[in-house]
Amino acid sequence: MDEMVRYHFFFTGRVQSVGFRYKASYLAKEYGLTGFVKNEYDGSVSLEIQGLDEKITELVECLKRDRVIRIYSMSKEKIDLVEGEKDFKIKF
Template sequence: MSDIVRYKMIFTGRVQGVGFRYKASHIANQYRLTGYVKNEYDGSVTAEIQGSEQEIYMFLKSLASDRFIDIYELEKEKMPLEEDERSFIIQY
């Protein structure tokens, strides 16, 4: 499990009201990533995503290719692993 990483990501742009959280959840489940995604009051979306670097890269690539989502900026910070986490959820 040494190749597993966790990132906190803050997405800004056209990321609310366009199905971002549902798309992120679908893609995360497709790549067997764990973590969460949630809307913030400032119009951004926050996510914590855990998995391999390659799976997270593919997650971001798939998310950015959605025709309704337009990510202007992505802040990414490495986080400690959540060892017991088993799923990816949408937080409200």
């Protein structure tokens, strides 16, 4: 059985100006995940996401298969759950 987890991801590659944040937000809502996605000043994208581990894996796999997004590297760190978080946001 899957457990609730929260991860902080950093993605580099062609991840800005290609709809990455919007696709991540759409998928997070479809999979019932919470957290946020944000463009970083160095051209990377950070994603903090919480929910069932299996659903988070599915979201990342969908991003990797996208025809426009090109992920060159990805880091993943397990972090503490955020109690009471109810939605997924795009941060600007």
